Amino acid sequence: MESLVALLHMVIAIMTFSKANKTVCTLRGEPVNPELWKDGDIIVGGVFSFHSSWEIRQLTYSIMPPPLKCISLNFRDFQYTQSMLFAIEEINNSSTLLPGVSLGYKIYDTCGSVAVGVRAAMALANGYEKMSVEGPCTKHAEVQAIIGDTTSSACMAISKGIGPFKLPLISHYATCECLSDKVKYPSFLRTIASDHYQSRALAELVRHFGWTWVGALRTDDDYGNNGMATFTKVAEQMGICLEYSLPFFRTYPEDKVIRIIEQIKSSTSRVIVGFLAHWDLEVLLHKFVEHNITGYQWVGTEAWISDSVIASMDKHHILQGAVGLAIPKTQVSGLQEFILDIKPLKSSGAIFTEFWEALFQCKYSTKNDSVSTTPCTGNEELSQVQNLFTDMSLMPIFSNVYKGVYAVAHTLHDLLGCKEKCVSNKQPDPSTFLKHLRKVHFKTKDGEEVYFDENGDPVAKYDIINWQLSKKQHYEFVTVGIYDASFLGMDRLAVNMPSILWANNSTKVPVSVCSESCPPGTRKAVKKGKPICCYDCIPCTEGEISNTSDSVTCLRCHQDFWSNIQNDGCVKKETEFLSYEEMMGILLTTISVVGAFITIIIAVIFFRYKNTPIVKANNSELSFLLLFSLMLCFLCSLTFIGRPTEWSCMLRHTAFGITFVLCISCVLGKTIVVLMAFRATLPGSNVMKWFGPPQQRLSVFAFTLIQVLICVLWLTISPPFPFKNLKYFKEKIILECNVGSVVGFWAVLGYIGLLAILCFFLAFLARKLPDNFNEAKFITFSMLIFCAVWIAFIPAYVSSPGKFTVAVEIFAILASTYGMLFCIFIPKCYIILLKPDKNSKKHLMGK
Numbered sequence: 001m002e003s004l005v006a007l008l009h010m011v012i013a014i015m016t017f018s019k020a021n022k023t024v025c026t027l028r029g030e031p032v033n034p035e036l037w038k039d040g041d042i043i044v045g046g047v048f049s050f051h052s053s054w055e056i057r058q059l060t061y062s063i064m065p066p067p068l069k070c071i072s073l074n075f076r077d078f079q080y081t082q083s084m085l086f087a088i089e090e091i092n093n094s095s096t097l098l099p100g101v102s103l104g105y106k107i108y109d110t111c112g113s114v115a116v117g118v119r120a121a122m123a124l125a126n127g128y129e130k131m132s133v134e135g136p137c138t139k140h141a142e143v144q145a146i147i148g149d150t151t152s153s154a155c156m157a158i159s160k161g162i163g164p165f166k167l168p169l170i171s172h173y174a175t176c177e178c179l180s181d182k183v184k185y186p187s188f189l190r191t192i193a194s195d196h197y198q199s200r201a202l203a204e205l206v207r208h209f210g211w212t213w214v215g216a217l218r219t220d221d222d223y224g225n226n227g228m229a230t231f232t233k234v235a236e237q238m239g240i241c242l243e244y245s246l247p248f249f250r251t252y253p254e255d256k257v258i259r260i261i262e263q264i265k266s267s268t269s270r271v272i273v274g275f276l277a278h279w280d281l282e283v284l285l286h287k288f289v290e291h292n293i294t295g296y297q298w299v300g301t302e303a304w305i306s307d308s309v310i311a312s313m314d315k316h317h318i319l320q321g322a323v324g325l326a327i328p329k330t331q332v333s334g335l336q337e338f339i340l341d342i343k344p345l346k347s348s349g350a351i352f353t354e355f356w357e358a359l360f361q362c363k364y365s366t367k368n369d370s371v372s373t374t375p376c377t378g379n380e381e382l383s384q385v386q387n388l389f390t391d392m393s394l395m396p397i398f399s400n401v402y403k404g405v406y407a408v409a410h411t412l413h414d415l416l417g418c419k420e421k422c423v424s425n426k427q428p429d430p431s432t433f434l435k436h437l438r439k440v441h442f443k444t445k446d447g448e449e450v451y452f453d454e455n456g457d458p459v460a461k462y463d464i465i466n467w468q469l470s471k472k473q474h475y476e477f478v479t480v481g482i483y484d485a486s487f488l489g490m491d492r493l494a495v496n497m498p499s500i501l502w503a504n505n506s507t508k509v510p511v512s513v514c515s516e517s518c519p520p521g522t523r524k525a526v527k528k529g530k531p532i533c534c535y536d537c538i539p540c541t542e543g544e545i546s547n548t549s550d551s552v553t554c555l556r557c558h559q560d561f562w563s564n565i566q567n568d569g570c571v572k573k574e575t576e577f578l579s580y581e582e583m584m585g586i587l588l589t590t591i592s593v594v595g596a597f598i599t600i601i602i603a604v605i606f607f608r609y610k611n612t613p614i615v616k617a618n619n620s621e622l623s624f625l626l627l628f629s630l631m632l633c634f635l636c637s638l639t640f641i642g643r644p645t646e647w648s649c650m651l652r653h654t655a656f657g658i659t660f661v662l663c664i665s666c667v668l669g670k671t672i673v674v675l676m677a678f679r680a681t682l683p684g685s686n687v688m689k690w691f692g693p694p695q696q697r698l699s700v701f702a703f704t705l706i707q708v709l710i711c712v713l714w715l716t717i718s719p720p721f722p723f724k725n726l727k728y729f730k731e732k733i734i735l736e737c738n739v740g741s742v743v744g745f746w747a748v749l750g751y752i753g754l755l756a757i758l759c760f761f762l763a764f765l766a767r768k769l770p771d772n773f774n775e776a777k778f779i780t781f782s783m784l785i786f787c788a789v790w791i792a793f794i795p796a797y798v799s800s801p802g803k804f805t806v807a808v809e810i811f812a813i814l815a816s817t818y819g820m821l822f823c824i825f826i827p828k829c830y831i832i833l834l835k836p837d838k839n840s841k842k843h844l845m846g847k
Contacts (some may be wrong), residue, residue: 003376006422007116008422016073017450026333030067031123031214032108032119032120032123034106034107034108034712035050035107035109035130035351036081036085036105036106036107036122036345036351037104037105037106037107038088038102038104038105039104040092040102040104040105040715041101041102041103041104041425041426042101042102042103042104042144042412042425043104043105043106043142043143043427043428044084044088044101044103044104044105044106044142044143044144044145044146044405044408045105045106045107045108045121045124045142045145045146045147046081046106046107046108046109046146046147046150047108047110047117047121047124047147047148047149047158048077048080048081048107048108048109048149048150049074049077049109049111049112049118049149049150049151050070050072050073050074050077050078050081050109050111050351050355051070051071051072051073051074051109051111051112051598052072052074052111052112052279053071053072053111053112054068054069054070054071054111054112054113055068055069055070055071055561057069058350065347068109068113068116070109073354073355073358073584074112074620075149075358075359075388075389076150076388076394076617076724078355078389079339079389079394079398080148080150080172080397080398080401081107081348082338082339082342082398083332083335083339083398083399083401084105084107084147084311084401084402084404084405085105085338086332086334086335086339086402086830087402087405087406087409088103088104088105088336088405089338090334090818091103091405091406091409095449097410097413097418098409098412098413098418098422099418099420099421099422100418100421100422100425101412101416101422102425103409106142106143108120108123108124109351110148110149110154112151114151114153114154114157114765115157115757117148117149117154117157117158118157118158118161119123119163121146121158121161121169122161122162124141124142124143124146124167125141125142125143125162125165125167126141126142126358127142131284140168141162141165143167144168144408144412144427144428144430144433144458145167145168145170145408145433145437146158146162146168146169146170147170147171147172147401147404147405147408148169148171148172148176149171149174150171150172150173151173151174151221151223151277152174152175152176152178152179152221152222152223152226153176153221153222153223154174155169155171155174155176155179155185155188155190156176156178156179156185156222159179159184159185159187159188160184160185161296161649162187163184163185163186163187163188165187165430166186166187166430166431166433166434166435167186167187167430168187168408168430168433168434169188169189169368170189170190170250170404170407170408171188171189171190171191171404171481172189172190172191172192172397172400172401172404173192173397173400174190174192174223175190175192175193175194175195175198175223175227175302176194176195176222176223176226176227176301177194177195177196177199177226177227177230178222178226179194180194180196180455180456180457181455182454182455182456186434189382189404189407189437189438189452189456189457190277190400190456190457191304191400191401191403191404191407191450191458192327192397192400192650193327193457193458193459193460193461193462193485193681194455194457194460195223195226195227195230196302196457196460197228197460197485198227198301198302198325198460198462199227199228199230199231199234199275200230200231200234200485200491201325201460201462201483201485201492202273202275202299202301202324202325203231203234203235203238203240204238204483204492205237205299205323205325205464205483205493205495206235206238206240206271206273206299207238207239207240208493208514209509209510210509210511211243211271211297211510211512211513212240212513212533213240213241213243213268213269213476213512213513213514213533213534214235214240214241214242214243214269214271214272214273214299215242215243215244215245215246215263215264215267215269215271215272215273216228216231216232216242216244216245216246216272216274216275217245217248217260217272217273217274217275217276217284217479218245218246218247218248218274218275218276219247219248219275219276219277219280220247220248220249220252221249221277223275223277223303224247224275224276224277225247227275227301228245228275231273231275232245238533239533240533241514241531241532241533241534241770242531243267243268243269243514243531244264244267244269246260246263248260248276248280248284249280250279250280250282255487256684257287261287261288261291261293264293264296265291265293265589268514269512269514270295270296270297270510270511270512271298271299271510271512272294272296272297272298272299273279273299274298274299274300274301274304274324275298275301276301276303276304276305277303277304278303278304278307278309281304281310281410282309282310282313285310285313285314285318285319286781288316288318289315289316293318294318295503295504296318296503297321297322297323297397297502297503297510297512298319298321298322298323298324298503299322299323299324300319300322300323300324300325300465301324301325302324302325302326302327302462304324304351305322305323305324305325305326305465305467305477306326306327306393306394306465306477307393307394308391308393309388309391311467311474311475311477312475312535314475317469318456319467319475320467320469320475320503320504320505321467321468321500321501321502321503321504321505322465322466322503323464323465323466323467323469323480323500324464324465325463325464325465325483326462326463326464326465326477327396327397327400327462327463328396328398328461328462328482329395330395330396330399330446330462330464331395331399331446331493332395332398332399332402332444332446333445333446335395335398335399335402335467335507336392336395336513339392339398340382340390340676342355342356342382342597343566343775347678352755354376354512356376356380357376357569359380359382359385359387359389360376360380360384360385361374361385362374362375362376362377362380363376363753364376365376372788375729385680393477394800399448402444403444403448403450403578406442406450407437407440407442407450407452408437410431410440410442411436411440412428412435414436414440415428415432415433415436416428418484422472432626434609437452438452438454438456439452440452459484459485459486460483460484460486461482461483461484461485461486462482462483462484463479463481464479464480464482464483465477465478465479465480466478466479466480466493466499466500466501467660468501469501469505470570470601475658476725478499480495480496480500481493481494481495481496482494492552497509498731513533514531514533514534514535515527515533515534515535515536515537515551516537517550518535518537518546518549518550518551519537519549519568520545520546520547520548520549520551520566520567520568521539521540521545521566521567521568522537522538522539522540522551522567523537523538523540523546523551523552523553523554524536524537524538524544524550524551524552525537525538525656539567540554540563540567541554542562542567542730542731543556543557543562543563543730543731544556544557544562544563544567545563545567545568545569546567546568547568547569554567557570558570559724559726560572560573560724560733561573562730562731562732566639573731573732573733574731574732574733575732575733575735576729576732576733576734576802576803577639577642577643577644577734577735577736577803577806578640578641578642578733578803578806578807578810579642579643580641580642584803585641588637588641588807588810588811588814589638589641592635592637592638592814592815593634593635595630595633595634595814595817595818595821596631596635599627599630599631599821600631602627602821602825603624603627603628603631604626605829605832605833606620606623606624606825606828607624609832612832614828614831614832614838615828615832620695621693621696621697622666622669622670622673622700623670623825625662625666625700626663626666626667626670626820626824627825629659629662629663629666630663630820632655632659632662632663632823633656633659633660633663633813633816633817634814634817636652636655636656636659636813637656637810637813637814639651639652639655639656640652640806640809640810640813641806641810643735644723644735644736644737645722646721646722648737649716649719649720649721649722649737649738650719650720652720653711653720653737653739653745653748654714654715654748656748656813657706657707657710657711657748657749657751657752658704658707660752660813661703661704661706661707661751661752661755662670662700662704662814663817663820664703664752664755664756664759664786665699665700665703665704665755665826666700667759667779667782667783667820668699668703668755668758668759668762669696669699669700670779670824671759671762671779672696672699672762673696675762675765703761705750706751707748707752709819710744710747710748710751711744711748714740714741714744714745714747716746717741717744718740718741718744719740719741720737720738720739720740721737721738721740722735722736722737722738723735723736723737723738725802728801728802729801729802732800734801734803736802736805736806743835749790752790752819753787753790754836755789756783756786756787757787759779759783760783760784760786760787761779762779763779763780763783764780778823778824778827779823779824781819781823782819782820782823782824785815785816785819785820785823786816786819786820789812789815789816789819790812790816792812793808793809793812797809797812
């Protein structure tokens, strides 16, 4: 409504101007007079909301609308005005600051209307006297600078209007971050910190208390919307989620307010961040009482967190335990007394009469007054009343007004060349003045440092306030911490946690999270369709860990490590190999040693009875060589037991290959001897001449040499080496010997198999040759066992995991060695020891 009225006035003024002579500078439209004024060499303007609202009228759009009628007197802005007047009086009485130059003022009432505020600013820039001057309108602005306004929206509109003229606007309470944009608002400065810092400070405060799931209410204007937008952005970066972010304005209809109430009631978050103007929160408080919205933890901005009016209205303790950011407490000596001295305001005319009547709840008598109304005498004393005007809780804001006026004075002092006396008392050029105003740097009489950054903002410092109930059930604003944006990192925020009393008078920090913290050993998995703060805790899979709470991912352990039971740490994997200490190793070692011991006993027996027919008849030289090789076969199995090393890996396979070939070569030699012996008994046969003892030794050497050459090539090209096998088991490491060259490994086994098959075949041919003791039969059985064992070994070797692979190989070695030892030598020992009567040439030659 007020925008339409102001727009109509502007249109009429423009139409009038277009008809006028372009060479005459004259005021168009009706003049707007200031509420308070005083002459001086240089004038400082002021725009304040003496009234907080206006009377709504129906417009007919057929006649010129009358000016707005302001209602609802606002005591706060009277206090701001008094602060401005106090600063000007101090400066005029100072002998060191602007000596010989007097400051005057012109102060307008904006009625809480943005459009009226713009109109007042234009009047301060152009002048309000109805006069005409020959020539174009090229004079300087009427005022040097403007102090005000209180709200961000009003400052944005005013600054856009006067910015092109370089006329400074210095606000004491407009905090919107958007006003730091020097492209849009080139002449705007302020003595209160920007919401750029407040929004970040609020987010850091919420994170400090561990709240990741919060709701938010904001005033539906530039202050609330811009501040909440910054808070939301920073909060998301810090891992804080907003369950809801609802706008509110004091003129919202009832149905909109009910939707806000229902949203809060249905929410699961227990913390509400209120980026609200104090008059909007006043309206909301009444609605919260009606709908029993209690028990929430409130976080507030400087707009209401230290407002005593809000505190006095909260009779149902809805805001109990609220914490928030307040402008640091400060004192300006003499200011409180000046504010409460209202007698100088009597010269201000009608506005003073209205102010006096509202302040003392009386009425200056007129003919139409009711008899019941208390008449005003004009001699009332402030000591008799206690209301918003006598409340000094906003002294930091009063100080901001004071500092804004002094910033103007110090800039003028420098530009006018003032020392003992100012060189000039003329108003400087606006552009030059604005340039120097941005660079001003001074200290107040109470030692507070004042300066602006490149955006026209002061350094951000806040007190952290906590609402605590006194014994008399009145709220006390207790300072529980500080926030200083000039510090870096976490040092900016300092909170005394034990001194805070939370909602419901609790000493325990409220919990407001969408999901509980995920413990170590788990990771967060965001729920589908939910914010990142709502998640499930998924246990880490085997081999992965998370050693911190609320881990987003699980980390895989190094290949030599595995996750513990809790999945919150990596432990070294158990290493597995066939050792001498375990039962299987002990058993195989025992069997191997026993086999070697039996072989030695048999060798001793054979040596003891080396001249007997049965020993001689079976080629004693090959028999002793065979026994020696069998003993080596038993002992070579021991190299497979124990931790694999580079040398043991090469030794175990080569020793096994060579000793087994030596063994089978001896058996093969004995088989050929049997065949040749019976061939030699045929008439005219001369076979044994070609396979005598030298040839037998040579054949054994030749067969073994071939295996030696294969092993040398294997060890030269790609030898076996120790290897950590991680495939069979995830939770442990299998230490084994990698064969290196697979071709070399299977060449060694293949050669052994080839000799064994050949030996079996020859022995099978000689099994029915006539003899009381035909050794070929026993060789056949031994080779049959040998081949059966090693044929069964191949699938068992391939499929056995870990140390059982080695055990299978040792078993195959021992089984085949025992098979040859028992089949070839036990029958002979039986005859030698138990049947000596059969150990004779006559018996052997019986057939």
